[in-house]
Amino acid sequence: MSAGSRVELYAAIRRDARAGMSGRELQRRHGVGWRTVQAALASAWPAQRAPYPPRASKLDPFKPVIDQILVVDLDTPRKQRHTITRIFNRLCAEHGMTDVSYPVVRAYVAQRRPEIRTEHGRTESAAFVPQTHLPGREAEVDFGEISVRLRGELVTLHLFSLRMSYSGKAVHRVSATGGQEAFFEGHVHAFKVLGGVPAGRIRYDNLKAAVAQVIGFSRQRVETDRWVAFRSHFNVDAFYCQPGISGAHEKGGVEGDIGRFRRNHLVPVPEVDSLRELNEFIDDYDRADDDRRIGHRVHTVGEAFAAERQLLKPLPVEPFETGLWMTPRVDRFAQITVRSNRCSVPSRFIGRQVRVLLHASDLAVYDGRTPVASHERLLTKGACRLELDHYLEALIRKPGALPGATALEQARAAGAFTTVHDAWWAAACKAHGDADGTRALVEVLLLHRHTPHEHVIAGITAALRAGALTADAVALEARRAAEPIDSAVPEADGHTAILTPDAAVVASLTHRRLTHLPADTRPPPTVTAYDQLLRQTTS
Structure with a gap:
């Protein structure tokens, strides 16, 4: 008899007993014995059945061996711990186990692994406390990787995301690199779209674009000079999370946003001819996300952001140059080397020093203040991009x-x-x-x-x-x-x-x-x- 049926039986017995029915009549009417009637009159809830005693298993002789393997794994590097398949193969090869199936071993390991962690004090003791975010006060920033078919070739690009913590409004930007230029350009684009700068803190992990050194186990950081100037220009208050996986939960909103954006808007893999075209698609996706509703919230992302837009700090009037200036010299092949990649310039500049403004996805070459060449940034190290037009004057003299x-x-x-x-x-x-x-x-x-x-x-x-x-x-x-x-x-x-x-x-x-x-x-x-x-x- 199921537990629900027993509860209904007990309720019927108790009801008839309150109506004045005797014990024998209760037994006869409900077809139960004297012990059942007494148990129903004592409690409205049936007593839990005693568990069956454990039966002997063919795995019993090998359980100590499995426990010892799991104990050793506690101090082994994570990527070289025993899988269930490896445990099963070792039991068969080293301990002569022949008549125990793989599912039996799998069920025992699944039960014992968390128990052994608890027995040796390796349980997770950290508690997660729900947070309330005030409008316009906080934001989170992170990078993620995406795959795109760029002019028919499958390449890996970097997705910048700045997410407002209150409304969930996120602004994204794709670039060829995840370096400091992309870090700055992503911020400038996000602030422009949002119409201001968060009035409180922006949470970061320890990106090399911003952090030059982590000091011990504290929150103190040695910041890069350009990042200090950028923060001062836009009046950004930075908060740095703990290093490693332990600090990922401190900016869990943007961590989840990158995965959500990638699954919903970049599947199947986009096919584009340029990064400019891809970023136009990204901007359209961001605008479409204003109509989505996060969880069980009453307001959409766009409606919630409209409430906090007025609370943002105003943008500075003067622009900030996000690119990095460099001064390479043109070699005899009419090429310059920028970040281990080579690009061509007009052959008339051979032997001269030129100025290069390096952005996240492209670079511009200047002779003084006059632009003389521009290239899209290469996605692999040691690559080379040459323009035939830059060599035409030389080819007049050397047609061969x-x-x-x-x-x-x-x-x-x-x-x-x-x-x-x-x-x-x-x-x-x-x-x-x-x-x-x-x-x-x-x-x-x-x-x-x-x-x-x-x-x-x-x-x-x-x-x-x-x-x-x-x-x-x-x-x-x-x-x-x-x-x-x-x-x-x-x-x-x-x-x-x-x-x-x-x-x-x-x-x-x-x-x-x-x-x-x-x-x-x-x-x-x-x-x-x-x-x-x-x-x-x-x-």
Whole structure:
């Protein structure tokens, strides 16, 4: 009989007994014995059945061995402790266990492992106390890793998250690195989106971008100089959590937010062409999260944040430069080394020192205050990114270096150097020879500096079709592609010729030049003054 049925039986016996029914009648009516009637009258709740005595098991001879293994594991490095499979294999190989199944060993280890930890004083004694966060006062910051297909390649990027503790409003930013530049840029972006700075503390773990040294087991930290300047600029009050896993619970809100954001918005793996495009998606996801409701809260994230937005500290008027300035020297390969990666600059700067502004996802190269190159940051150490345009002046003098140039291969991989370029190059080399044909190609490539890519491609295609294998012909066809012919062209007799798109037109350079001149607003010339001089002379 189940426990529920026994409770109902006891209730029925007690009810009939209160109605005056005798003990024999209770036994006969309910079909129970005298002991059951007495037990029901003594208590409304049936007594718990005594457990069955434990039965002997074939595992009993091996239980001391398992206990000893689990005791030794208490002082063993976590990643080299015994798994249940390893315990089972050792019992079979070293102790001759043959007639005990794996599930029996698994059940015993699952029962004994926490008991042994308790017996040796290894239980977790830390208690978690619920916290109340005031509006606009506290926030938490952390980094997490995400996987993205960037231009078809699976790469690992860094996700910055700043989460307001009261409302749960979180702002995210993806960057190529998790260094100090990304740390600062994430803050600046978050403060801009929030419209202010938290009025109280912001919780951090011991990121190298902010903390240079942890002093003992205290909360004191030696902070990096740039982080001190950044905190002073934005009036940020930093609170550092305990090092290691023991301090993760001190900023559990942002720890959970990164996992939630990754599962809900980055599954399946996003496919993007640039980090700028990915961050635009991230901003859309953040705005959509304003409508979600955390747990059993009454208000949504957006509604709760609207209440604390007014309590944030105002942003400073002056901007803060989040990038890092560097001054590398250009080597003989027209390259600079930045954080163990190499990038190209125009070959005219070989041997000179340039200024580099390094951001989280890109870098800009300056000659004084003039920008001369820009690159997206590379995601692996020891990598190299070269722009073919930076070597064109050198290739005019050394055309034989182009076929095997690394910059050419990277341009092909990026789609900047197309099959149309290759076809025109081959035809030019056949017509003019390898050296002169390559020089003509370099002159064509120079057109990309001031003519849109698609127009140059159209010019190359038209010149190749016509057999015009000179850079001047490509430039002419590129300009023609950039400026479509008007459908109405005036003729010499005053009539207007309506042209179809396929009609060939030879434009008059004089007419073209005159049509682009501004209107002449000067008064027409007059000779009245000269007539007066003539009258005076004759008189």
